[in-house]
Amino acid sequence: MxxxxxxxxxxxxxxxxxxxxxxxxxxxxxxxxxxxxxxxxxxxxxxxxxxxxxxxxxxxxxxxxxxxxxxxxxxxxxxxxxxxxxxxxxxxxxxxxxxxxxxxxxxxxxxxxxxxxxxxxxxxxxxxxxxxxxxxxxxxxxxxxxxxxxxxxxxxxxxxxxxxxxxxxxxxxxxxxxxxxxxxxxxxxxxxxxKKIEATFHEKEINETAIGKQLFLSSRLHTFQEPVNQEDFECWLKELPDTVYRMKGYVPLVGHKNPLLFQYAYGMVQWLPEMIKMPPQIVIIGDQVDRIDVLGRISND
CATH class of the missing domain: 3.40.50.300 (P-loop containing nucleotide triphosphate hydrolases)
Structure with a gap:
């Protein structure tokens, strides 16, 4: 097995x-x-x-x-x-x-x-x-x-x-x-x-938490039309509500040939260079992210 x-x-x-x-x-x-x-x-x-x-x-x-x-x-x-x-x-x-x-x-x-x-x-x-x-x-x-x-x-x-x-x-x-x-x-x-763990599943009551029932977690895809300024982008991140839990994707930054791999979790940001040109898109995950003004104040210069 x-x-x-x-x-x-x-x-x-x-x-x-x-x-x-x-x-x-x-x-x-x-x-x-x-x-x-x-x-x-x-x-x-x-x-x-x-x-x-x-x-x-x-x-x-x-x-x-x-x-x-x-x-x-x-x-x-x-x-x-x-x-x-x-x-x-x-x-x-x-x-x-x-x-x-x-x-x-x-x-x-x-x-x-x-x-x-x-x-x-x-x-x-x-x-x-x-x-x-x-x-x-x-x-x-x-x-x-x-x-x-x-x-x-x-x-x-x-x-x-x-x-x-x-x-x-x-x-x-x-x-x-x-x-x-x-x-x-x-x-x-x-x-x-x-390797030492062995599953047992009969001891605890399961409280259902399915998305669309109790939870309001959702994801949102944003596509960049042009490069953004990194400092302005990070300022926007700091203003996000606590209900945005995760972001990941590829952000086109001014001065960089290819979009950078971007990771965001709990207010912490990670940037990694990319050798090839990836689609300039990020996924935003959190509670009711459709209400977030996505990059509304981001400068493009």
């Missing part, structure tokens, strides 16, 4: 970084991984973290746990019939309830082929400390992702003081006393720790 790990965690917590580290470690030991990635938006930005020799299937424009069960089954079937691999890693969208997402994996078609090892939830420690600023629905999802984990990756501890780290660790343990907590920076989780 093929072991399956489900990577959960809120938007911008570090799931894709975790995925990259896990893939690298599996390959070093001679184990061939395959990946299924789920994104809310239309563009597969995060799939760039997966190397070309790793079998990959993508689910775009929707959440596994809400409308994607049939798509997930089809992707699994294509992987199992068309690829040879030893372990399957499923990265859910940050808006997915982990148990609902995992239920989408189960099918009589695969019962004899897949062994669900468990849920690894990446918890953004910095966001945890400010969780009361979230809307009640979104905070509920954040807590559910941690509550149902079989292993908690307490990420971004490099941004916290020793006192804050102790506080977060105690509070996470109080919410989920059975899951080991591993403190990390940049989601660097040792593979031997991950």
């Amino acid at each position: 093929i072991d399956v790990y489900l990577l959960s965690g809120f938007l911008g917590s570090g799931k894709t970084s975790l995925l990259s580290h896990i893939i690298e470690q599996f390959k070093k030991e001679g184990t061939k991984p395959a990946v299924i990635m789920n994104e809310l938006g239309k563009l597969p930005f995060d799939s760039r973290a997966v190397e070309a020799d790793v079998p990959l299937k993508e689910m775009l424009e929707g959440c596994i746990c809400c409308t994607g069960s049939e798509k997930m089954e089809a992707q699994l079937q294509m992987l199992l019939e068309g690829e040879s691999f030893d372990v399957l890693l499923i990265e859910t969208t940050g808006a997915a309830h982990p148990v609902e997402a995992m239920d989408a994996v189960y099918s009589p078609l695969f019962a004899s082929k897949l062994n669900m090892k468990g849920i690894i939830t990446v918890a953004d420690c910095k966001r945890w400390l400010d969780r009361d600023k979230m809307t009640p629905q979104t905070r509920m999802l954040f807590l559910e992702q941690i509550r149902h984990a079989h292993l908690i990756v307490a990420n971004k501890i490099d941004l916290l003081t020793d006192s804050e780290i102790a506080t977060v660790t105690m509070q996470l343990q109080a919410l989920n006393a059975k899951a080991p907590i591993i403190q990390t920076s940049n989601s660097k989780l040792p593979l031997n720790i991950m």
